[in-house]
Amino acid sequence: xxxxxxxxxxxxxxxxILKTVGAAGIAALAGCTGESDDPPAGGNGxxxxxxxxxxxxxxxxxxxxxxxxxxGSEAPNYNVFRVTDTTSGARISRVMDPAYALDEDxxxxxxxxxxxxxxxxxxxxxFTLTEHGEWSDPxxxxxxxxxxxxxxxxxxxxxxxASASGEDNWRMGVDEVPDGFEAADEDGTQAxxxxxxxxxxxxxxxxxxxxxxxxxxxxxxxxxxxxPKELLEPYVEDQDGDGLNEDEEIQxxxxxxxxxxxxxxxxxxxxxxxxxxxxxxxxxxxxxxxDAPYMxxxxxxxxxxxxxxxxxxxxxxxxNTGIPSRRADEFEDLDDVQIINTPTVFCQSMFxxxxxxxxxxxxxxxxxxxxxxxxxxxAIVDNIQxxxxxxxxxxxxxxxxxxxxxxxxxxxxxxxxxxxxxxxNLPSPYAFEDGRVVDGDGEEVVLDFVFSxxxxxxxxxxxxIQDELEDIGLAVELEPVPWNSMLNEFFYIPPGEARxxxxxxxxxxxxxxxxxxxxxxxxxxxxEPWNTANAYGYDDPHGIAxxxxxxxxxxxxxxxxxVLAEVFGIxxxxxxxxxxxxxxxxxxxxxxxxxxxxxxxSWGYDINRWQIEEEQ
Amino acid sequence: MKxxxxxxxxWTFFATWxxxxxxxxxxxxxxxxxSGAEFVDQQVQxxxxxxxxxxxxxEQLGYGDTMWDRYVNFMVGLATLDWGLSTTYNQPVVDVxxxxxxxxxxxxxxxxxxxxxxxxxxxxxxxxxxxxREDYAATLFAFTGISLPNFWFAIMLILIFGVYLGWFPIxxxxxxxxxxxxxxxxxxxxxxxxxxxAIASEMRYARAESLEYVHAEFVKTARAKGLSEGQxxxxxxxxxxxxxxxxxxxxxxxxxxxxGGYVIEVIFQIPGxxxxxxxxxxxxxxxxxxxxxxxxVFIAIIGNLIQDLCxxxxxxxxxxxxx
Numbered sequence: 001x002x003x004x005x006x007x008x009x010x011x012x013x014x015x016x017i018l019k020t021v022g023a024a025g026i027a028a029l030a031g032c033t034g035e036s037d038d039p040p041a042g043g044n045g046x047x048x049x050x051x052x053x054x055x056x057x058x059x060x061x062x063x064x065x066x067x068x069x070x071x072g073s074e075a076p077n078y079n080v081f082r083v084t085d086t087t088s089g090a091r092i093s094r095v096m097d098p099a100y101a102l103d104e105d106x107x108x109x110x111x112x113x114x115x116x117x118x119x120x121x122x123x124x125x126x127f128t129l130t131e132h133g134e135w136s137d138p139x140x141x142x143x144x145x146x147x148x149x150x151x152x153x154x155x156x157x158x159x160x161x162a163s164a165s166g167e168d169n170w171r172m173g174v175d176e177v178p179d180g181f182e183a184a185d186e187d188g189t190q191a192x193x194x195x196x197x198x199x200x201x202x203x204x205x206x207x208x209x210x211x212x213x214x215x216x217x218x219x220x221x222x223x224x225x226x227x228p229k230e231l232l233e234p235y236v237e238d239q240d241g242d243g244l245n246e247d248e249e250i251q252x253x254x255x256x257x258x259x260x261x262x263x264x265x266x267x268x269x270x271x272x273x274x275x276x277x278x279x280x281x282x283x284x285x286x287x288x289x290x291d292a293p294y295m296x297x298x299x300x301x302x303x304x305x306x307x308x309x310x311x312x313x314x315x316x317x318x319x320n321t322g323i324p325s326r327r328a329d330e331f332e333d334l335d336d337v338q339i340i341n342t343p344t345v346f347c348q349s350m351f352x353x354x355x356x357x358x359x360x361x362x363x364x365x366x367x368x369x370x371x372x373x374x375x376x377x378x379a380i381v382d383n384i385q386x387x388x389x390x391x392x393x394x395x396x397x398x399x400x401x402x403x404x405x406x407x408x409x410x411x412x413x414x415x416x417x418x419x420x421x422x423x424x425n426l427p428s429p430y431a432f433e434d435g436r437v438v439d440g441d442g443e444e445v446v447l448d449f450v451f452s453x454x455x456x457x458x459x460x461x462x463x464x465i466q467d468e469l470e471d472i473g474l475a476v477e478l479e480p481v482p483w484n485s486m487l488n489e490f491f492y493i494p495p496g497e498a499r500x501x502x503x504x505x506x507x508x509x510x511x512x513x514x515x516x517x518x519x520x521x522x523x524x525x526x527x528e529p530w531n532t533a534n535a536y537g538y539d540d541p542h543g544i545a546x547x548x549x550x551x552x553x554x555x556x557x558x559x560x561x562x563v564l565a566e567v568f569g570i571x572x573x574x575x576x577x578x579x580x581x582x583x584x585x586x587x588x589x590x591x592x593x594x595x596x597x598x599x600x601x602s603w604g605y606d607i608n609r610w611q612i613e614e615e616q
Numbered sequence: 617m618k619x620x621x622x623x624x625x626x627w628t629f630f631a632t633w634x635x636x637x638x639x640x641x642x643x644x645x646x647x648x649x650x651s652g653a654e655f656v657d658q659q660v661q662x663x664x665x666x667x668x669x670x671x672x673x674x675e676q677l678g679y680g681d682t683m684w685d686r687y688v689n690f691m692v693g694l695a696t697l698d699w700g701l702s703t704t705y706n707q708p709v710v711d712v713x714x715x716x717x718x719x720x721x722x723x724x725x726x727x728x729x730x731x732x733x734x735x736x737x738x739x740x741x742x743x744x745x746x747x748x749r750e751d752y753a754a755t756l757f758a759f760t761g762i763s764l765p766n767f768w769f770a771i772m773l774i775l776i777f778g779v780y781l782g783w784f785p786i787x788x789x790x791x792x793x794x795x796x797x798x799x800x801x802x803x804x805x806x807x808x809x810x811x812x813x814a815i816a817s818e819m820r821y822a823r824a825e826s827l828e829y830v831h832a833e834f835v836k837t838a839r840a841k842g843l844s845e846g847q848x849x850x851x852x853x854x855x856x857x858x859x860x861x862x863x864x865x866x867x868x869x870x871x872x873x874x875x876g877g878y879v880i881e882v883i884f885q886i887p888g889x890x891x892x893x894x895x896x897x898x899x900x901x902x903x904x905x906x907x908x909x910x911x912x913v914f915i916a917i918i919g920n921l922i923q924d925l926c927x928x929x930x931x932x933x934x935x936x937x938x939x
Contacts, residue, residue: 163676270887271790484653492666
């Protein structure tokens with residue numbers, strides 16, 4: 001059986017992604033970053049409208065307007081091989097399309113890759129490129145040779161000479177490197193994907209093991225790490241990663257030709273990226289996109305101060321920005337502003353330190369369950385998140401097609417039951433005396449709760465949880481710290497060197513709703529947990545990581561779904577984290593913006609067909 | 617005098633080197649930046665070891681393997697005017713500074729002129745009209761101006777004059793030419809915010825210094841000689857008061873440029889030197905931090921030298937010939 005041009009549900013491999021970046025990057029295209037700094041796309045359309053285009057015979061499409069989207073930070077890098085941030089990613093997406101997108105239903109949406117085929121055992125994917133793609137002068141037509149060269153010589157380059165951030169995406173863990181594949185590490189536990197040109201506009205990606213979810217992973221999905229071969233060659237020959245990174249054509253995205261909807265005219269540090277409609281956009285050769293994009297101009301304006309962004313949206317000086325949930329009501333009441341809520345892939349949680357430097361009782365599932373019952377998560381959603389979110393019971397959002405609550409245990413808010421369960425399950429030497437948790441010396445246990453000081457909501461949540469845990473007899477001391485310190489002085493650092501912590505909040509983790517198996521690394525037990533995504537030291541007694549790894553190779557959807565349902569159930573029972581809630585992003589747009597898609601985690605994938613009506 | 621200037625210049629280079637070295641050491645010993653931590657976290661989620669991810673980040677920065685390597689690289693680069701690449705913006709540091717200074721200058725300069733002229737004038741007037749209603753009004757203005765936090769004042773002005781009245785744009789846009797009326801229009805609010813506190817500050821200094829001379833014997837003598845009040849005020853009160861006032865001028869300008877400027881630039885989104893240097897520090901962008909430290913240190917030291925030389929003009933009794 002050979003499948004073509006359709007969506008496949010599949011498993012996933014642990015060595016994948018910058019899924020965080022992938023998903024968030026797509027969101028950033030459309031401005032669905034909610035309270036984050038980088039809103040999606042947007043435009044204000046009120047100052048540069050031109051005559052409606054009728055040249056192509058389309059009556060109902062108005063090509064007009066100037067989209068001005070506010071970004072809370074500057075794009076640090078336009079070197080596509082090193083980009084990891086959503087601000088840069090969103091800007092690059094305006095001038096260069098990705099390989100393909102995924103729509104609201106996770107269906108394949110062709111862009112530079114027009115079609116694909118996959119073999120029966122999900123080990124070989126063949127991609128067909130557009131024949132209308134042109135690089136900027138003097139690089140000529142975009143062909144499969146450029147793609148294969150970029151992947152094999154730069155991303156998979158020897159010793160990662162280019163310091164490519166996505167290098168990890170193009171290899172996978174194996175028991176033994178199969179014949180015909182190259183080892184990607186010294187001990188032979190990783191194998192590179194084989195990428196070969198099979199035609200002028202066609203190339204294949206061969207995988208050492210079945211990988212049904214390959215298309216849903218941000219490997220080829222959203223892939224933009226392609227540069228003309230001729231531009232790359234001198235750097236590849238000299239293995240000059242810094243030279244490549246400093247190349248003006250790379251940093252100014254001057255090679256993108258007709259591969260994106262817009263062409264950059266101005267790039268100003270700490271100010272703006274201004275781009276105009278690309279009259280030669282390759283996508284216009286395809287049905288449904290004959291007039292794309294529907295805007296004349298596009299600007300990303302850096303605006304670091306939230307109040308300035310919100311004032312500018314209110315006054316109509318920008319087209320869109322993210323709205324903090326605490327101010328949602330105020331903007332909902334404005335006639336000329338619309339707010340569109342989109343789901344997110346991130347689960348806001350509280351981590352437990354289950355390593356040797358954490359409070360020992362946190363290794364007991366019943367204790368963790370008690371702590372979950374002690375916290376009114378619905379109150380957090382209602383009063384801190386202002387209702388924009390959903391309580392999480394496991395690491396899977398309910399909108400995910402894989403969500404299955406057959407085995408999911410929901411721990412309702414019940415402080416009395418929580419206190420009883422805590423008292424009944426405290427391991428020696430801890431005990432419950434006079435309503436307080438004490439250690440073997442009769443001293444009250446005080447948990448260190450470290451949280452990121454970068455978001456007001458996180459602090460409110462931490463204070464609320466502190467109160468809730470106090471109520472069941474657990475003393476908690478709060479320690480707000482900068483996010484980078486939290487990761488580097490508490491989290492990704494071995495016990496003994498790490499500063500003391502028992503509870504932690506402020507790290508949102510991607511639930512990978514399109515490929516939940518990608519969460520495998522969150523649970524995999526290792527000798528050095530602090531060196532991995534399981535830095536809190538979960539010991540995985542039920543083998544969740546192995547189950548996810550197994551599911552990732554299953555081609556039978558039902559079988560895979562059963563395994564995932566079981567995993568979701570175990571996670572809800574085990575409560576390795578206190579899964580708090582899945583927030584929603586609030587995207588503020590001027591009322592004259594007309595999106596062409598439904599709110600989803602793919603929000604913005606079709607931005608080039610959004611319209612800006614004339615503002616009254 | 618020449619020997620004095622040569623000694624001061626030599627001191628300039630030594631002091632600059634010491635400042636840069638201290639800055640380098642503090643930066644190098646700082647924990648990883650927020651963007652670096654984000655990078656590491658993403659790579660770890662993608663399956664990479666945290667240690668490996670930190671190494672990859674260091675490789676991307678390209679500063680050098682050991683502290684000494686990094687120190688030599690940066691110092692030699694600064695000395696040879698090869699200031700390297702900003703890791704925050706992935707642009708040559710020289711370009712970042714060259715592109716941003718003008719945006720700060722265009723509002724700091726008028727704000728400085730306004731605050732110095734008005735501040736000194738009001739201060740002088742207050743001193744010569746001590747305890748009058750005008751003096752009390754000026755004092756009230758001064759304390760109000762000093763007390764108003766710039767960030768709050770700026771946001772209020774944006775709300776009132778930008779959102780509700782629509783008289784001024786809410787944020788600074790680089791699309792207008794620097795010498796255009798539109799540009800001047802969008803700089804009104806930043807200049808007002810910056811000048812308000814600066815006028816107040818200058819005024820208090822000017823008033824205090826001038827008061828020392830209002831009742832001085834030589835001022836009484838001048839009046840007794842029949843000089844007009846204007847001549848007495850300008851030549852016999854203001855001129856001697858200028859000597860200590862000039863001492864604070866360089867510090868004030870630098871304060872406006874880098875401290876006051878940051879708040880103004882963030883709120884109005886002016887892509888100037890204050891914003892760039894602050895971001896460089898936050899992102900631990902060593903090449904840009906060292907360059908943005910170098911510039912004000914030089915301005916401060918050279919500025920102090922110039923102000924010392926100005927003393928000889930304002931007060932001919934001062935002579936550096938023997939020093």
